[in-house]
Amino acid sequence: MSDVKKPILLVAACALVDTDNRILLAQRPEGKSLAGLWEFPGGKVEAGETPEETLVRELEEELGIKTKVACLAPLTFASHTYETFHLLMPLYICRRYEGIPQGREGQAIKWVKAKALREYPMPPADEPLIPVLQDLL
Numbered sequence: 499m500s501d502v503k504k505p506i507l508l509v510a511a512c513a514l515v516d517t518d519n520r521i522l523l524a525q526r527p528e529g530k531s532l533a534g535l536w537e538f539p540g541g542k543v544e545a546g547e548t549p550e551e552t553l554v555r556e557l558e559e560e561l562g563i564k565t566k567v568a569c570l571a572p573l574t575f576a577s578h579t580y581e582t583f584h585l586l587m588p589l590y591i592c593r594r595y596e597g598i599p600q601g602r603e604g605q606a607i608k609w610v611k612a613k614a615l616r617e618y619p620m621p622p623a624d625e626p627l628i629p630v631l632q633d634l635l
């Protein structure tokens with residue numbers, strides 16, 4: 499075990515699910531950490547925000563869709579040590595939203611069937627989330 503304590507980073511993420519039970523993945527753009535990997539939309543919880551508020555904000559900023567705190571249900575979470583921080587990432591599921599998701603920040607997006615999730619390389623923290631979604635959907 500390392501002596502140096504890593505800060506905990508709180509990131510809220512969302513499995514957005516459409517009427518065909520597909521899940522939306524977004525590709526991390528070049529220039530960011532973990533570039534090219536496919537992730538659940540979301541982002542860092544800012545000071546003064548609840549994770550649900552973060553998601554309502556991020557889903558609008560990143561995808562141009564509107565949802566509500568009441569439409570976000572907690573599903574599971576990721577807890578993973580990266581080199582410089584420990585990621586704690588609650589994963590919510592959302593089936594009720596308005597608008598058609600678009601990659602508003604230049605990121606590619608893709609609707610993916612649960613059984614095909616492993617065809618899309620994801621950050622290591624996301625690995626344990628895949629079977630949870632596959633069991634559910």
Ligand SMILES: Nc1nc2c([nH]c(=O)n2[C@H]2C[C@H](O)[C@@H](COP(=O)(O)OP(=O)(O)OP(=O)(O)O)O2)c(=O)[nH]1
Binds near residue numbers: 621624
């Ligand atoms: N949104 C999201 N982030 C994830 C997932 N899996 C995972 O390890 N992460 C990590 C990547 C980032 O380190 C962090 C999310 O940060 P962010 O999306 O708000 O900010 P960012 O890409 O600008 O972060 P960075 O360039 O500073 O690393 O959580 C995931 O499925 N969704």
